[in-house]
Amino acid sequence: MSTKHTRSIAEELRRSFDRLTPTERKPARVLLANYPVAGLETVAQFAARAEVSGPTILRLIGKLGFSSYPEFQQALREELTARLQSPLAKTPGAGAGGDLLERMAEAVCDNIRVTLADLPRAEFDAVVALLADPRRTIYLLGGRFGQALAEYFRAHLRVLRKGVQVISGQPATWPETLLDLSPKDVLVVFDVRRYQTDVITFAERAAARGTQIVLFTDQWLSPISKVAAHTLPVHITVPSRWDSAVATLTLIECLIATITERHWPQARSRIEQLEALRQTPDGAPLELP
Amino acid sequence: MSTKHTRSIAEELRRSFDRLTPTERKPARVLLANYPVAGLETVAQFAARAEVSGPTILRLIGKLGFSSYPEFQQALREELTARLQSPLAKTPGAGAGGDLLERMAEAVCDNIRVTLADLPRAEFDAVVALLADPRRTIYLLGGRFGQALAEYFRAHLRVLRKGVQVISGQPATWPETLLDLSPKDVLVVFDVRRYQTDVITFAERAAARGTQIVLFTDQWLSPISKVAAHTLPVHITVPSRWDSAVATLTLIECLIATITERHWPQARSRIEQLEALRQTPDGAPLELP
DNA sequence: CCAATGCCGTTTCATACGTTACAGAGAAAG
């Protein structure tokens, strides 16, 4: 009767996190990262995983209000039972009263779901085919915040194929790149709300040269969509003063995953060659991603 | 190779159900009904729940191919870990039911929810305070795929405060930056699975100089976590050959939103000054973000 | 009806487990 554990142990852990000593926080993090499996192991295993000693584990669960380790495990198991029985058991008190983190999580997830649900599969498949075509060169362009997305996209695409290039640096130098664009090539543009004029003009000129444009934009559609071959609208509003790029990133990862899957033979051989070339400093072999 | 448990234990149990004696079937049914929690209890508890004796339990798990009860529990925990990490437990009947887009959306949303739910609020708040402190300089560092995240983070942070810098270029040039790091400064590192050695060594040296390190890593914790002041574990597994950065990006946006909100007076005046300075080419006034 | 065999629980035992006490290291305060 010492303590009533109505709320979850994870929550209790987070609540009293600042009461913990530095060494006690290590197993706390390990437990939260591998919840709740780490806590179902023996004290010795749990301690070894967190790289602390056994007594530290016991002191930790003591601070959580448990009088013994078995009692702690019992509580974990009961919680796990409830969690597995009702799969969508969200935190019961999760009304709109949740903190910013919870509200952000919900908003972002809604954006992702709506974005992917509303996306025409034909459009998606066409973009996949375009980006997987080895004969085309892929150019990527983004504005203030789109730049980083272009970089992320490139980092993956470069593994899968040759001819991937991010247009960066000062906009004044972009026209030079414009010369390289041909009707065979693809320009991927990231342009959301408060559409950047320099990005827009570049895209329009590229379109004039016949380049295929793939546009990531928000639900209100950048003006580039008028000249784009394929437009991918993404939901971006969240309870923040800023817009969210999470749904955009998700879409990027979906494209990468699909390209990798659908053209796996080519991708595989390329990745294997890459691994052979890339001698890691410590000599450890790289696994397939 | 005493026992290879490629398929799930539950399936193995059903397969060899008719080889069991009547009394052995009782705990088998109990385990399947309360899977896998019942098997994670002690032999005595499991036996009591199934109303059989201890040795019956041991004979049962012996027939499943395990040489000891702890080995059986270990297998259960590993299976549970895999199940909780990639929640394909959703729509179990619809194995390949949804297409890749839907499965990605679900997985990514789960990652986001779990990541934010398990995040200690104290840790989050400490990072916010650190990044909002105008007296500290913020350095950002990322590996192959983390680089883009660092860039995205910087693009926002630069609006909110001065002294934000991404460490980029060849790793050989990084030591020069190391000289600038002081105990007052903050190093934000992105390091996930297949942790990059050059990133690790840089972080370790920075820590040796007393720099506060904020680490974004996966649930298996980069070795940098040992020297980091604050570790933010993120779930990254999706039904793809690649890992996902979506939850990491969400966390970044949560940080930005919170910093903006909590230190709004400073942020607001800074944004207004920025707008005054930034003469948009078409003369259109910029709105507040 | 009897004997044999397979099945299951009770008892016993060794071990590994959780637990406690203690001492050393390190930081904070004087």
Place this chain on the structure above:
DNA sequence: CTTTCTCTGTAACGTATGAAACGGCATTGG
């Protein structure tokens, strides 16, 4: 610089745990 206090790992302890031996019981075949 010294003292005090907090924190953390080592070591020792008692116990509960998993595992093995044994015996009774029911079922089956003769």
